[in-house]
Amino acid sequence: MIRIIIIGYMGAGKTTVGKALSKELGIPFYDLDWYIESRMRKTVKQIFDEKGEEGFRKIEYNMLHEVAEFENIILSCGGGTPCFFDNMDYLNQQGETVYLKATPEVLYGHLKIGKSVRPLLLNKTPEEVQVFIKEQLVYREPFYAKAKNTLDVNLLDNFEKIQISVQKLRELLHI
Numbered sequence: 001m002i003r004i005i006i007i008g009y010m011g012a013g014k015t016t017v018g019k020a021l022s023k024e025l026g027i028p029f030y031d032l033d034w035y036i037e038s039r040m041r042k043t044v045k046q047i048f049d050e051k052g053e054e055g056f057r058k059i060e061y062n063m064l065h066e067v068a069e070f071e072n073i074i075l076s077c078g079g080g081t082p083c084f085f086d087n088m089d090y091l092n093q094q095g096e097t098v099y100l101k102a103t104p105e106v107l108y109g110h111l112k113i114g115k116s117v118r119p120l121l122l123n124k125t126p127e128e129v130q131v132f133i134k135e136q137l138v139y140r141e142p143f144y145a146k147a148k149n150t151l152d153v154n155l156l157d158n159f160e161k162i163q164i165s166v167q168k169l170r171e172l173l174h175i
Contacts, residue, residue: 001071002027003095004173007088007144009137010079010118011110012100013153013162018076020166025175031076036063044078048119057084068094079136080120082143092148096173099147104134106154149173 006014022029047056082088091097149172155161
């Protein structure tokens with residue numbers, strides 16, 4: 001049984017790397033946020049708006065405990081998922097955890113060109129977003145660092161480099 005769980009800050013490339021690895025290994029890819037949206041029939045932003053971050057995190061916790069039990073999957077978690085409740089310890093028990101690590105500058109660059117709505121970044125200026133990323137990484141890094149594996153993704157900016165990252169990840173996980 002294969003269960004690979006990808007964590008890291010928003011914009012690190014969890015979905016991009018997860019989908020590419022899924023395609024290569026021929027096993028299903030799940031994005032926790034998408035799973036939540038599918039089950040709740042609301043966007044993450046709508047849930048944040050209606051229930052606040054605390055309400056969202058409770059839903060996320062419950063959905064995580066559903067999807068992380070699936071066999072032969074690659075699961076990409078939201079950036080904050082490992083930092084709440086006992087989620088990081090639980091993830092390490094469930095499978096091979098991989099932290100996609102990038103500098104705040106790289107994360108900001110990825111988020112700037114990304115198309116997703118990020119509830120935690122709404123109504124912030126570019127400068128405020130950069131400060132926010134740095135502050136959150138200081139808080140989140142100890143949780144991310146608990147992952148069984150770490151992959152540097154600072155160069156994840158084109159298809160070829162995504163493929164290189166997938167190969168490095170396969171080597172790291174011996175798959």
